Amino acid sequence: MSAMEFESIDAGVRAWRETPGAVLLDVRTPEEYAAGHIPGSVNFPLERMRDYDGDADAKIFAYCRSGSRSARACALLQEMDFSAVNIGGLVDYTGALE
Numbered sequence: 882m883s884a885m886e887f888e889s890i891d892a893g894v895r896a897w898r899e900t901p902g903a904v905l906l907d908v909r910t911p912e913e914y915a916a917g918h919i920p921g922s923v924n925f926p927l928e929r930m931r932d933y934d935g936d937a938d939a940k941i942f943a944y945c946r947s948g949s950r951s952a953r954a955c956a957l958l959q960e961m962d963f964s965a966v967n968i969g970g971l972v973d974y975t976g977a978l979e
Contacts, residue, residue: 886966889969889975890944890969890971890973891976892968893942893944893966893968893969894919894974894976896942896968897942898921900942902936902938902940903939904923904935904940905919905921905922906941906943906944906954907919907922907923907924907943907945907971908943908944908950908954909927909950910926913946917971917978918971919944919971919974930957930958931961933958933963935963939963939964940965940966941955941964941965941966942968943966943968944967944969944971945971946970946972948969951967951968951969954967955967
């Protein structure tokens, strides 16, 4: 699955909410995450992605600021045999942040 399968990051967030056991991964820096993130997301920066050790059976929905870092994160996660999909960038998100 790629970001192109979602009409928007909002659609990707809806899909995450509807997928039992799924993880919403924010791959931005801790500072960016602290400045505002999608409620329920987990921060795991792209720079550390090779160390990701989450549930191998969980579907991962990843986002960043623009969609570029999350695309790279998904490629790395897929190489590590995780099921990961890039849902795009926070700049296009219309929901509330925390």
